[in-house]
Amino acid sequence: MTDPSNNQPILIAFPKGRLGDELLTRLEGTPLALDETALSSRVLRIPTATPHVQVLLLKGTDLPRYVAAGVASLGIVGSDTLDEVDVDLLELADLKFGACRLSLCGAEGLTLDALRHKPHLRLATKFLKATSAWLKREGLTAELVPLQSSVELAPILGLADAIVDLVQTGGTLKAHGLVEISILGTTSSRLVAARGAYLADPERLRPLANELIQLLSR
Amino acid sequence: MATHTPHFPDLLFSGAARLRRWEGLLMGLLTNAGYSELRSSLVMREPHEKASLRFFDGDHLLALRWDYTTALARMLSKRFAEPPPRVSYAGAVFRRANQPWEPVERFEVGCERIHTDEAGRDEADVELARLLMAVPATLGLRAAILQIGSAALLRRPMEQEQLPQALADEVTRALLRRAPHRVKEALGDHPAAPRILAHVEALLSEFDGVVGLNALDRSPYAGLLKDEREHLRKTLEALSPFVPEGLQLRLDLADVQGLDFYTGPTLRLYAPGAQQELAAGGRYDGLYPELGRPWFAAGFCVRLSPLLDLAETRPDLFDSLGAEAQ
Numbered sequence: 001m002t003d004p005s006n007n008q009p010i011l012i013a014f015p016k017g018r019l020g021d022e023l024l025t026r027l028e029g030t031p032l033a034l035d036e037t038a039l040s041s042r043v044l045r046i047p048t049a050t051p052h053v054q055v056l057l058l059k060g061t062d063l064p065r066y067v068a069a070g071v072a073s074l075g076i077v078g079s080d081t082l083d084e085v086d087v088d089l090l091e092l093a094d095l096k097f098g099a100c101r102l103s104l105c106g107a108e109g110l111t112l113d114a115l116r117h118k119p120h121l122r123l124a125t126k127f128l129k130a131t132s133a134w135l136k137r138e139g140l141t142a143e144l145v146p147l148q149s150s151v152e153l154a155p156i157l158g159l160a161d162a163i164v165d166l167v168q169t170g171g172t173l174k175a176h177g178l179v180e181i182s183i184l185g186t187t188s189s190r191l192v193a194a195r196g197a198y199l200a201d202p203e204r205l206r207p208l209a210n211e212l213i214q215l216l217s218r
Numbered sequence: 219m220a221t222h223t224p225h226f227p228d229l230l231f232s233g234a235a236r237l238r239r240w241e242g243l244l245m246g247l248l249t250n251a252g253y254s255e256l257r258s259s260l261v262m263r264e265p266h267e268k269a270s271l272r273f274f275d276g277d278h279l280l281a282l283r284w285d286y287t288t289a290l291a292r293m294l295s296k297r298f299a300e301p302p303p304r305v306s307y308a309g310a311v312f313r314r315a316n317q318p319w320e321p322v323e324r325f326e327v328g329c330e331r332i333h334t335d336e337a338g339r340d341e342a343d344v345e346l347a348r349l350l351m352a353v354p355a356t357l358g359l360r361a362a363i364l365q366i367g368s369a370a371l372l373r374r375p376m377e378q379e380q381l382p383q384a385l386a387d388e389v390t391r392a393l394l395r396r397a398p399h400r401v402k403e404a405l406g407d408h409p410a411a412p413r414i415l416a417h418v419e420a421l422l423s424e425f426d427g428v429v430g431l432n433a434l435d436r437s438p439y440a441g442l443l444k445d446e447r448e449h450l451r452k453t454l455e456a457l458s459p460f461v462p463e464g465l466q467l468r469l470d471l472a473d474v475q476g477l478d479f480y481t482g483p484t485l486r487l488y489a490p491g492a493q494q495e496l497a498a499g500g501r502y503d504g505l506y507p508e509l510g511r512p513w514f515a516a517g518f519c520v521r522l523s524p525l526l527d528l529a530e531t532r533p534d535l536f537d538s539l540g541a542e543a544q
Contacts, residue, residue, distance in 0.1 A: 008491065069319055070493025088317060091397035190397075196495060199470070200363055200488035206424065 009052045010208060011045065013067055013075035015060040018168075019098045019189055023076055023216070026097065030215050053208065064089060064192065073197040073205055074212065080166060080187040084129050090193040092209050095216045098189040102130055104182040105173055106155055106162035112182050115162060116140065124154035125164040134164070134184045152176045189216070225315060225322040233526055237325055241308045243356050244327040244520055251349055253306035253329050258289035260310075269314045271322065282312035286328055287505070287517060294332070295509040301332040321523050328499070328519030334512070340449065342516055343483050343501060344456045350485055350497060350518050355462055357525065358538030362496070363466045363488045366453065367473030369480035369500065370446045375417055375439040379410040393418060393474045413438040421472040428454050430469040446482070453483060476500070485518055491535050494524040 012032075014020055027033050034055055035047045045054040056072055060081045067075040068087035075089075080102060082091065104123075106115070115121055121142040125131045128144055135142055145160045152172060154160040166187065167173060167180055191212055198205050229237055245255065265272045265281030267288075272281045283289050286307045294301055306329040315322055329349065331342040347366065354362035372393060376386045385404065392400035401418050405411035416438055423433035431447055431454075434440050440447075454469065461467050473484050475498070482501030489496060499518025506513035529536060 065318075068317060086316075089395070091395040091400065094397075094399040194493055196488060196493040199365065199486070199495075200492060201490050202424075202468075 009045070009054045010074070010204060011054055011056055011072040012208075012212075013056045013058050013063045013072035013077075015063055015077055015081075016057050017060060019060065019076075019078055020057065022098055023189070026216055032212065032215060061085070067192050067194050070194040070197050073194050073201070074209060075192045076189055076212070076216075077192055078187055079190050080127060080130070082190060082192070083187075084127060088195060090195055090198055091190050092193055092198075093191045093213045093217070095189040095191055095213065097216060098187075100166040100168045100187050101180070102127060102164065102184045102187055103167045103180040104134075104162055104164050104184060105152070105167065105178045106181050108177060108179050110162065110179075110181060115181070118161060121162075122160040123162055123164055124151050124160035126151060127164055127166075130184060131164045152178055191216075225320075227321055227323060227523070227526075229526070233530070236529060237522060237526060240357055240522055240525070241325075241327055244353065245306060245308055247349065247352060247356050248306040248327075248329050251304070251345075253304040254302065256290055256293065256305045256307055257309065258283060258286065258293050258307070262289060262292075264292070271312045271314065283309075284311055284313045286311060286326060286519065287330060287502070290330060291505050291509055291515075295506060295511045295513075301334065301506075301511070301513050301515075303332055305330050305332070325522035325526070326519050327522060328517060330515055330517035332506070332513050332515045334514070336514060339482070339501070339514060339516075340452060340456075342514075343449075343453050346499065346516055346518055347453065347457050347483075347485055348460055350487060350499065351457070351460065351462060351465055351467070353487065353497060353520055354465055354489065358536045359464075359489050359496075360535055360537050361464050361466075361490050363468055363490070365468045365470040365473065365486045365488065366450065366457075367470040367484045367486070368446050368450055368482055369474065369477050369484055370482055371421060371434075371443060371471055372417075372474050373477060373481070374442055374446070375414065375437075378439070378442060379414065381408075381410065381414075389414065389418075390474050390477050393421070393472060396422060396472055398422060418472075423471065427467075427469060430471065433471060450483065479505075482516070487520075489528070489535055491532055492524070492528050494521075494527075496521055496525055496528075 014023055024034060031050045032048050038046045047054055058066055060077055063075050063077045064082060064085045064087045066072050068089045078098060122145055123131060123142045124145040124147050126148060128146055131144060147154060151163045151165045154163055156176060260283050262281045262283055265279055267284050270281035270284040272279055290305060308327040310323050310325055312323055331346055333342055351364055388404040389401055392404050398418050402415055405414060420433045420437040428451055431451055434443060434447055457467055479502050480500040481503045484500035486495055487497035497518055497520040501516040503514045506515055
């Protein structure tokens with residue numbers, strides 16, 4: 001009896017943006033490098049140097065849903081994104097690259113103590129769950145202002161007292177006159193897998209997952 | 219392939235016919251094995267389950283049946299001094315979806331094996347696994363994987379270490395994701411961290427079959443888990459001669475789904491090419507004692523909703539769908 005799933009290509013979801021750029025650079029010249037021509041076109045499924053392995057480029061926040069639903073069998077995504085979405089998937093490895101700090105940031109001179117004493121603290125962030133968890137740990141309450149981009153503008157324009165955002169080099173913060181006040185945690189890239197696909201097709205997916213871990217943890 | 223089941227699915231002609239046919243085939247399989255059907259009311263009167271669909275009837279808060287095992291256990295524990303040993307069921311349950319693509323109304327066929335002596339565990343677990351091994355061929359699935367694990371493999375070490383409930387939950391969630399790095403993060407500098415981490419690494423071992431049980435030699439809890447390991451070994455050895463063509467029997471030491479419910483061996487059915495679990499079950503010896511009956515029990519449930527989706531999206535995974543349509 002033949003396994004009918006063997007003819008189907010394996011789809012891996014890669015994130016667009018900063019993490020995706022670093023990922024593509026790391027894969028250059030490897031068996032999982034993306035086809036350059038397809039990458040510069042509008043092709044949906046981008047072939048790799050390995051036959052039957054194709055890549056979907058997705059917005060980071062959407063990526064876990066595509067993997068959890070089994071559209072893509074494997075994926076690479078930041079732990080910050082994973083912690084914000086409530087989806088059922090396997091998280092096979094911490095790939096370590098793309099590491100950032102999730103930090104509370106504010107105008108130069110602002111301290112955590114000063115924020116603690118504010119009668120009505122407003123924090124702007126994309127990371128509502130992580131910020132809520134930190135507030136709970138610290139015994140603080142705050143109004144969370146959900147933003148999707150350019151979060152660093154919020155304290156400058158008076159929308160919030162401070163922000164919670166990812167910091168890698170600190171360059172963006174510095175450019176906006178902001179500083180890190182407290183580090184809430186660290187984040188990095190993770191290899192994720194669709195539970196059903198990974199457990200049902202171990203012969204196909206485990207070697208590929210191990211190859212990704214080997215290539216990307218270098 | 220992704221599935222797009224609406225929360226409350228309307229089944230059109232072929233889907234409705236397939237559901238009725240599959241229910242009939244599976245109930246026939248169970249009847250032939252000595253299981254008798256019970257049908258609990260669709261309405262449950264103790265609606266404490268958060269995932270249930272609740273509604274008021276006058277002043278009374280009620281819920282739609284969210285789980286057959288719970289519904290049947292309540293019925294059996296109230297009505298029988300001695301349990302009927304083999305019961306089966308078929309029908310819908312209603313549970314709030316965890317994922318947007320999951321239905322709320324789910325069609326299921328399943329069975330429960332209940333016994334009063336602990337010594338009956340070995341025989342009951344093998345009987346259930348053999349029945350579940352027959353399900354793929356009954357439905358015409360060309361290939362399937364039956365995974366056997368044991369909830370006790372994580373449960374007992376965590377109990378021995380007396381981990382606080384919140385920490386135990388976090389460790390379970392991390393292992394559910396098969397993420398040892400998350401387990402490490404959760405345990406931090408807890409005194410049991412090195413032992414539990416070594417155990418988790420052993421559970422995540424990729425070896426398979428009876429040999430896979432040797433991974434437990436690397437666990438600091440090897441002695442504690444001696445009986446569970448022996449039970450799994452005997453079960454796997456008893457099943458090996460009966461594995462049907464097209465089915466792979468696998469060992470999955472890291473299966474911790476439903477750890478708050480299952481107490482011993484667990485069963486999960488997958489099909490290569492299908493993205494969802496198609497059947498699940500296991501031993502849950504804690505349920506009847508909670509209801510005042512010193513009974514032991516195990517069972518499984520075939521999830522017909524994802525199977526119906528699979529028949530629509532991946533008919534190539536089935537042998538008999540073409541013949542069925544004629």
